[in-house]
Amino acid sequence: MENMLNIYLFGKKYQVPSGLTIMTAMEYAGYELVRGCGCRNGFCGACATIYRIKGESQLHGCLACQTEIEEGMYVATLPFFPLEKRVYEINEIKPDMQVMMQLYPEIYSCIGCNACTKACTQELNVMQYIAYAQRGEYEKCAEESFDCVMCGVCSSRCPAGISHPQVAMLARRLNGKYIAPECEHLADRVNEINEGIYDEKMAELMSKAVDSVQELKDMYNHRDIEK
16 A cells, blocks of 8 residues: 555554544554544544654644644553542532632642643643633633643643643633623523423424434434524
8 A cells, every 4th residue: 555654553563544543543553442532523532642753752642533643653542531620519619719729729839831731632721721720710711721622631741730621620610600691591491491391392302313313313404593
């Protein structure tokens, strides 16, 4: 085959066709991806990967489903990274500085190395949103971290042991619960659901999911989309 590239998966050398993503190259090489292969479209963060190009010193973070292989690429995946997730009741905490001090005090040990930002698979300014969290600016933290897929690559590079994605998740929850304006349209829809207005329609959809999946797909593809 033409245009074959040499790559190294977990230290073992393989020849694979150019143009493949890391994920498809692994499957071409014979790996059965049971973990670390989620949505395959760059949204779930399950295929977090670390790689280095032979002869270079820089370590890169990426998502295996989105990154094309290169000659001399050394690859190791992180199908799970042990982020520290603290337990809290969102209705019992408030959007003040104390909540971060209590739940994620390690963010105040940040040394400003910016390794988290450099490693981010989504090219987010991770160190900046941690700075916002430190100052209790949760609306800014939520906005800056909005595209985080919680892959954990940033935390894998952090010398302070910060669980950046979990900090960002807390900030977004605080922002949604206490800071962002209430969406009356959403509240009305939730009330309608609780009142059972859509029960009959949901039962109809569930029956189609069993009897005619294609009809259900056609309904979805031709639905009226609110602007």
